[in-house]
Amino acid sequence: MLKKSQKTGFSGGHDLGCMRMTTEMTERSRKILEVIVDDYIASGEPVGSRAVTKRHNLDLSPATVRNVMSDLEELGFLASPHTSAGRIPTEKGYRYYVDCLLQLRELTPKEKRSIEASCPGINGLDKLFQEAGKALSALSSHAGIVMAPRFTTTIYKQIEFVRLSRGKLLVVFVSESGLVQNKVIDADETLTQEDLVKITNYLNEMLSGMNISEVRAKISSEMKQERHLYDKLVGKALELSGAVLKEELGGQLFIEGASSFLDQPGIVDMGQMKRLFRAFEQKNTLIDLLDKSQQAAGVQIFIGSEHELAQIDGCSLVTANYQNVHGTIGTLGVIGPSRMAYSKVIPIVDYTARLISRMLETGDDKEI
Amino acid sequence: MLKKSQKTGFSGGHDLGCMRMTTEMTERSRKILEVIVDDYIASGEPVGSRAVTKRHNLDLSPATVRNVMSDLEELGFLASPHTSAGRIPTEKGYRYYVDCLLQLRELTPKEKRSIEASCPGINGLDKLFQEAGKALSALSSHAGIVMAPRFTTTIYKQIEFVRLSRGKLLVVFVSESGLVQNKVIDADETLTQEDLVKITNYLNEMLSGMNISEVRAKISSEMKQERHLYDKLVGKALELSGAVLKEELGGQLFIEGASSFLDQPGIVDMGQMKRLFRAFEQKNTLIDLLDKSQQAAGVQIFIGSEHELAQIDGCSLVTANYQNVHGTIGTLGVIGPSRMAYSKVIPIVDYTARLISRMLETGDDKEI
DNA sequence: GTTAGCACTCCAGCAGGTTGAGTGCTAAAA
DNA sequence: TTTTAGCACTCAACCTGCTGGAGTGCTAAC
Numbered sequence: 001m002l003k004k005s006q007k008t009g010f011s012g013g014h015d016l017g018c019m020r021m022t023t024e025m026t027e028r029s030r031k032i033l034e035v036i037v038d039d040y041i042a043s044g045e046p047v048g049s050r051a052v053t054k055r056h057n058l059d060l061s062p063a064t065v066r067n068v069m070s071d072l073e074e075l076g077f078l079a080s081p082h083t084s085a086g087r088i089p090t091e092k093g094y095r096y097y098v099d100c101l102l103q104l105r106e107l108t109p110k111e112k113r114s115i116e117a118s119c120p121g122i123n124g125l126d127k128l129f130q131e132a133g134k135a136l137s138a139l140s141s142h143a144g145i146v147m148a149p150r151f152t153t154t155i156y157k158q159i160e161f162v163r164l165s166r167g168k169l170l171v172v173f174v175s176e177s178g179l180v181q182n183k184v185i186d187a188d189e190t191l192t193q194e195d196l197v198k199i200t201n202y203l204n205e206m207l208s209g210m211n212i213s214e215v216r217a218k219i220s221s222e223m224k225q226e227r228h229l230y231d232k233l234v235g236k237a238l239e240l241s242g243a244v245l246k247e248e249l250g251g252q253l254f255i256e257g258a259s260s261f262l263d264q265p266g267i268v269d270m271g272q273m274k275r276l277f278r279a280f281e282q283k284n285t286l287i288d289l290l291d292k293s294q295q296a297a298g299v300q301i302f303i304g305s306e307h308e309l310a311q312i313d314g315c316s317l318v319t320a321n322y323q324n325v326h327g328t329i330g331t332l333g334v335i336g337p338s339r340m341a342y343s344k345v346i347p348i349v350d351y352t353a354r355l356i357s358r359m360l361e362t363g364d365d366k367e368i
Numbered sequence: 369m370l371k372k373s374q375k376t377g378f379s380g381g382h383d384l385g386c387m388r389m390t391t392e393m394t395e396r397s398r399k400i401l402e403v404i405v406d407d408y409i410a411s412g413e414p415v416g417s418r419a420v421t422k423r424h425n426l427d428l429s430p431a432t433v434r435n436v437m438s439d440l441e442e443l444g445f446l447a448s449p450h451t452s453a454g455r456i457p458t459e460k461g462y463r464y465y466v467d468c469l470l471q472l473r474e475l476t477p478k479e480k481r482s483i484e485a486s487c488p489g490i491n492g493l494d495k496l497f498q499e500a501g502k503a504l505s506a507l508s509s510h511a512g513i514v515m516a517p518r519f520t521t522t523i524y525k526q527i528e529f530v531r532l533s534r535g536k537l538l539v540v541f542v543s544e545s546g547l548v549q550n551k552v553i554d555a556d557e558t559l560t561q562e563d564l565v566k567i568t569n570y571l572n573e574m575l576s577g578m579n580i581s582e583v584r585a586k587i588s589s590e591m592k593q594e595r596h597l598y599d600k601l602v603g604k605a606l607e608l609s610g611a612v613l614k615e616e617l618g619g620q621l622f623i624e625g626a627s628s629f630l631d632q633p634g635i636v637d638m639g640q641m642k643r644l645f646r647a648f649e650q651k652n653t654l655i656d657l658l659d660k661s662q663q664a665a666g667v668q669i670f671i672g673s674e675h676e677l678a679q680i681d682g683c684s685l686v687t688a689n690y691q692n693v694h695g696t697i698g699t700l701g702v703i704g705p706s707r708m709a710y711s712k713v714i715p716i717v718d719y720t721a722r723l724i725s726r727m728l729e730t731g732d733d734k735e736i
Numbered sequence: 737g738t739t740a741g742c743a744c745t746c747c748a749g750c751a752g753g754t755t756g757a758g759t760g761c762t763a764a765a766a
Numbered sequence: 767t768t769t770t771a772g773c774a775c776t777c778a779a780c781c782t783g784c785t786g787g788a789g790t791g792c793t794a795a796c
Contacts, residue, residue: 046789048788049789049790050789060738061738062789063739063740063741063791064737064738066790067738067791069790070790070791080789080790082745082746083746083747084746084788085790086788086789086790124550124551157532160528160540164545168546172528174530174540177532178532178552180538183492184492256649259642259645259646262638262641263642274630274631277626277627277630281624281625281626414758416757416759428769428770430758431760431770431771431772432768432769434759434760437759438759449778450776450778451758451759451775451777451778452756452757452759452777452778453757453777454758
């Protein structure tokens with residue numbers, strides 16, 4: 001775990017470059033910025049010069065601190081809600097804090113155990129993701145968010161057809177990691193049970209072990225090639241599987257503990273709260289955002305308007321990817337107000353992502 | 369559709385008995401109560417005597433209306449927030465209104481089409497329920513709520529086993545209505561692929577067409593009976609299926625559009641809002657409530673504290689059941705503040721429940 | 737460069753006054 | 767007997783002016 005004065009270097013949308021600033025930022029002003037952000041995160045109240053000197057014995061007078069704060073405001077790290085309130089961090093201020101000043105907390109064994117206990121073995125991936133989201137939420141006191149693997153990144157394992165009432169066919173698709181997708185499609189009724197078995201075997205043999213992009217390509221090429229040659233059943237098989245896989249399934253998003261947003265003492269803007277909850281309901285904008293964060297490795301932090309989602313304005317997002325043996329397949333994290341305890345949230349997200357990765361890689365959750 | 373002055377007779381927790389009251393309630397006081405409730409539902413503001421006479425030409429002076437309102441308050445149908453505000457309906461007032469005064473609106477063809485359009489054929493039951501919830505929410509401007517069929521009411525159709533990594537087995541269970549449940553279980557690695565096929569065939573042959581309670585009983589009795597007699601594979605099959613079915617799965621709850629609760633102009637009590645959203649997240653208390661409402665037929669209305677859920681205090685719930693050929697299997701409805709437009713919401717819930725029933729019965733959504 | 741002092745600003749809270757909506761009561765009218 | 771008009775009363779909502787406190791910016795001294 002990172003120690004003080006090491007650079008944490010979390011990347012987000014912007015690269016503020018915490019080095020570029022050091023010409024203007026003395027060690028002292030850094031310390032003061034840190035104290036202010038810490039204080040504000042803890043209290044939610046604007047921080048005044050006197051509070052800075054009092055709570056952390058800096059051997060400086062309030063007047064001196066005021067001068068530094070004034071500089072910090074000019075640099076864009078702080079802002080005052082009004083003349084005679086204290087200062088609060090700007091987004092830029094949070095960014096600098098996270099990039100250069102943050103001292104991460106170790107997770108306590110109790111917290112680790114708490115996360116582990118929430119993921120009681122894999123019995124159904126959906127369940128696992130949901131529980132992970134709940135754990136993230138419970139420990140961070142913000143909303144936990146888990147994006148299930150996108151369909152395209154999964155590996156074909158098996159397909160099954162179940163005949164429902166008249167002309168309806170349930171197709172169950174299973175990926176290697178245990179992700180299950182199902183869909184009902186229309187199918188002509190001439191297909192017998194044996195036909196279905198043959199189709200199943202044919203598809204499973206041909207496609208097993210491919211990822212979904214490959215599967216799509218394969219089906220498409222086979223369809224062209226074999227249209228007039230082989231027997232009708234093969235054509236049917238391709239048609240059915242094509243129908244199932246043509247849609248972009250998956251990328252399912254689990255959001256847990258969204259109600260923690262209502263815990264903020266004085267809810268500032270009800271309109272924003274509405275937009276936020278609506279974004280949680282629609283999910284697709286969030287999915288896009290998480291897709292982006294899936295490009296980079298490690299813990300990523302998006303502060304305020306760094307993500308372009310106007311709907312979740314004023315919120316920050318801490319994410320990390322999880323992997324299986326084939327590489328990164330999904331993203332999880334915490335979403336909360338920009339004023340969140342990053343030092344606590346980051347290790348939680350990091351640890352949870354690693355835990356999920358291990359579980360998906362080994363299929364074993366006992367030994368971490 | 370019901371017309372004015374017919375009794376609607378929706379039942380809820382309490383039976384106020386709209387007849388017992390008529391000794392005290394004249395035609396005129398009924399009319400005034402109706403106007404007040406209508407007005408309050410429309411405006412959200414306490415209704416004064418003058419507003420009653422103005423907006424609905426009753427040929428009565430405000431003073432007369434005041435006398436009647438005073439009576440209605442004494443009877444417990446109205447309450448005043450404070451001395452010089454108008455009156456608002458009590459829960460009892462809503463109950464009387466819903467039972468005796470309500471004039472249901474017909475759905476417009478546009479609304480019907482809107483509901484139908486939201487359920488674009490069954491491609492996956494989960495998806496269907498979710499979309500139905502969204503439709504309920506969109507049309508009612510409140511939260512839509514759909515409870516998927518409980519596992520115990522479903523009919524066994526098919527079971528499939530898919531081998532995942534080391535020792536993990538994915539079990540996919542399909543019910544006759546197309547409900548899919550999957551679960552990962554541990555299984556010893558000695559089972560070959562052929563063993564699995566045999567197990568699958570054995571189970572599907574033995575259990576097909578039974579409901580889940582029967583299936584459980586059957587497995588249990590078979591296990592006792594055959595433990596020492598037949599080959600090991602049968603025992604294994606029973607063991608596996610038992611592991612899958614022993615849990616109470618299903619009863620999944622879809623809640624859509626919860627954010628509409630935030631649309632209320634002046635949010636009264638933030639604490640209540642929190643409790644509400646937390647109840648939506650936990651779901652199980654709501655599931656219990658909906659389970660209860662599944663006993664009775666037709667549209668059911670729970671107003672305010674008639675349901676015992678303190679968490680959703682001040683909210684009303686309008687529900688209806690949906691059926692397939694085997695009878696009632698699930699519940700859907702709308703949950704919103706007690707001050708909701710019942711005349712609009714009730715037909716929406718009713719129509720949606722019928723639509724879902726038809727779709728589940730015929731497997732065809734074209735012709736309604 | 738740092739600090740003390742001072743004037744200034746602004747929010748929060750409180751008291752007092754006003755307005756308007758709505759009520760309850762009473763006495764007169766129907 | 768029922769309905770209505772009139773009047774006094776109440777109370778929330780709003781505005782106002784006032785005060786205290788927290789915090790700032792500036793300047794001059796250390």
